Amino acid sequence: MTTVISEQTLSGVGVLDKASLLLGVLEKGPASLSRLVSDTGLKRPTVHRLVLALERLRLLARDAQGRFILGPRLGVMAVQACQDRLVTVAEPVLSELRDRTGANARLYRRHGNVRVCVAEAQAFGNPVGHDRAAVGAAFPMSAGPASQVLLAWERPDELNAGLRGAQFTAAVLSGVRRQGWAQSIGGREHPGAAVAAPVRDPGGRVVAAVSISGPTTRLTTAPGRRYGGAVVDAAIRIAGGFVQ
The missing domain is CATH 1.10.10.10 (Winged helix-like DNA-binding domain superfamily/Winged helix DNA-binding domain)
Known part of the structure; x- marks a missing residue:
């Protein structure tokens, strides 16, 4: 035909x-x-x-x-095109997640040994004034729940390399894989809390992390238990728009 x-x-x-x-x-x-x-x-x-x-x-x-x-080059082009779409799809979802939780909502991608904020929805009147991660800001992969999420489902060799010098352990990443989200409470960066969940591509590979962060007075000292479901739901919604 x-x-x-x-x-x-x-x-x-x-x-x-x-x-x-x-x-x-x-x-x-x-x-x-x-x-x-x-x-x-x-x-x-x-x-x-x-x-x-x-x-x-x-x-x-x-x-x-x-x-x-x-050919393989078309696959690379498709990934790049979808990544642009990923940010576009993420922005309204992050705004809704911010409104639902009262926390800063962000999307991170991994680039080698750093994670980069590629989209955000800042909470209004957040008292943790230095909890800022403007689009384009880069952070080491050695700390934070977004880093844990971006590393937890990597190949064993990549995972082991990422654990060198990290502030979390293999046992922590095992828990992240089991529950589907990561959390942190307090720390050197700010006296707040954060929760992150993975965004996956159609093949199941983790391509980004959705994260919320804010003071413990807002997210509580058990942020994962309270907001893990909301963050996972946002990640799934972003992934759904990403593949359409």
């Missing part, structure tokens, strides 16, 4: 439109060269030339049967 490309999807650049036809066929699954020719209606030499070029660019690859499939 020949794939039809609508006027709205035409770029006006012939080679790009032809490449788009090929990618459209491969979105449905692996395809041989013959099938790409029949499904697109393009001439065989044209298809052959394009798939080889796209393969060199890692936009296409081949499976064990030699059929063409979407």
